[in-house]
Amino acid sequence: MPLLNVSGLTKQFGGLTAVDNVDFTINRGEIVGLIGPNGAGKTTFVDLLTGGAVPTAGKIEYDGRNITRMANHDRCRLGLARTYQIPQPFGRSTVLENVTVGALFGSSGRKLSIAQARIKAAETLEAVGLSGSMDAFPSALTTAGLKRLELARCLATAPTLVFLDEPLGGLNSTEVKDALALIRKVRDSGVTILFIEHIVPAVLALSDRVMVLANGRKLAEGSGAEVTQDPKVQKAYLGDLSATASRFARRRRPPVTAGATVETMPGEGNPVVGATATPSMTVQRETGQP
Numbered sequence: 001m002p003l004l005n006v007s008g009l010t011k012q013f014g015g016l017t018a019v020d021n022v023d024f025t026i027n028r029g030e031i032v033g034l035i036g037p038n039g040a041g042k043t044t045f046v047d048l049l050t051g052g053a054v055p056t057a058g059k060i061e062y063d064g065r066n067i068t069r070m071a072n073h074d075r076c077r078l079g080l081a082r083t084y085q086i087p088q089p090f091g092r093s094t095v096l097e098n099v100t101v102g103a104l105f106g107s108s109g110r111k112l113s114i115a116q117a118r119i120k121a122a123e124t125l126e127a128v129g130l131s132g133s134m135d136a137f138p139s140a141l142t143t144a145g146l147k148r149l150e151l152a153r154c155l156a157t158a159p160t161l162v163f164l165d166e167p168l169g170g171l172n173s174t175e176v177k178d179a180l181a182l183i184r185k186v187r188d189s190g191v192t193i194l195f196i197e198h199i200v201p202a203v204l205a206l207s208d209r210v211m212v213l214a215n216g217r218k219l220a221e222g223s224g225a226e227v228t229q230d231p232k233v234q235k236a237y238l239g240d241l242s243a244t245a246s247r248f249a250r251r252r253r254p255p256v257t258a259g260a261t262v263e264t265m266p267g268e269g270n271p272v273v274g275a276t277a278t279p280s281m282t283v284q285r286e287t288g289q290p
């Protein structure tokens with residue numbers, strides 16, 4: 001049985017269908033990349049899966065349980081957690097306090113005292129390389145630091161399935177390599193991961209499988225090589241980047257080894273960012289989350 005089983009998932013914002021009848025499954029231990037043009041519905045898809053938005057239609061089953069309309073904090077207790085595309089720290093709390101909230105609200109939260117949650121938070125910050133900033137406020141962190149804080153707060157919930165929304169966005173090439181190593185570590189610890197990313201070589205390097213969304217619909221799904229060679233995907237998203245991406249994907253057969261690093265990719269030092277090659281949709285949002 002898949003860990004997550006999604007059928008016919010749809011989200012409409014007024015006349016706009018942001019997610020359109022998407023079927024998707026993820027198995028325990030998998031790492032799946034989600035790509036697609038700006039405005040494709042990737043973040044909305046994750047919002048629906050984590051309870052940040054209510055579907056217009058469709059069903060979400062997690063571990064055999066219907067969670068379609070379950071509140072987000074209850075999903076978190078079950079082991080689902082996410083990071084945000086634009087980091088969403090609690091600005092008036094320290095880095096340690098931010099992550100302590102994750103530990104208290106997560107799957108083991110009910111069992112932890114505040115003191116225990118602090119210890120768990122400190123351990124998690126250590127694991128993501130932020131222990132030196134525990135007493136700082138989020139405003140003191142760099143973009144890379146904020147991304148790590150997002151990840152730490154998410155991991156402190158002791159999740160089974162995490163959704164990472166553009167964990168590499170805004171990072172320089174060194175920071176991208178470090179972040180990739182960190183995500184691999186999370187995957188190797190047994191956490192199942194769905195991650196959204198525009199840096200195509202990074203997606204190919206990390207993913208067991210890739211799903212492509214465009215205009216809210218599932219355009220393609222399969223191995224990195226399959227999706228990057230798919231003419232529909234090349235037309236809708238990859239454009240001129242397709243040659244580079246599929247060359248890289250072919251080189252990576254057989255797929256993903258834990259030791260693969262971003263250094264092995266073409267475009268090293270200048271990561272390929274598919275989104276910049278595609279037009280952006282500009283429908284007004286109802287909420288603050290991009």
Ligand SMILES: Nc1ncnc2c1ncn2[C@@H]1O[C@H](COP(=O)(O)OP(=O)(O)OP(=O)(O)O)[C@@H](O)[C@H]1O
Pocket residue numbers: 013016018036037038039040041042043044045085275281282283284285286287290
């Ligand atoms: N709360 C909202 N209210 C109205 N429209 C929204 C809302 N959230 C998203 N949308 C619209 O839904 C569509 C999908 O947006 P979404 O943020 O999910 O795309 P995305 O694939 O994550 O894009 P990006 O790569 O730019 O992050 C866009 O047209 C967006 O403007």
Ligand SMILES: [Mg+2]
Pocket residue numbers: 042043044085165290
């Ligand atoms: Mg997004």
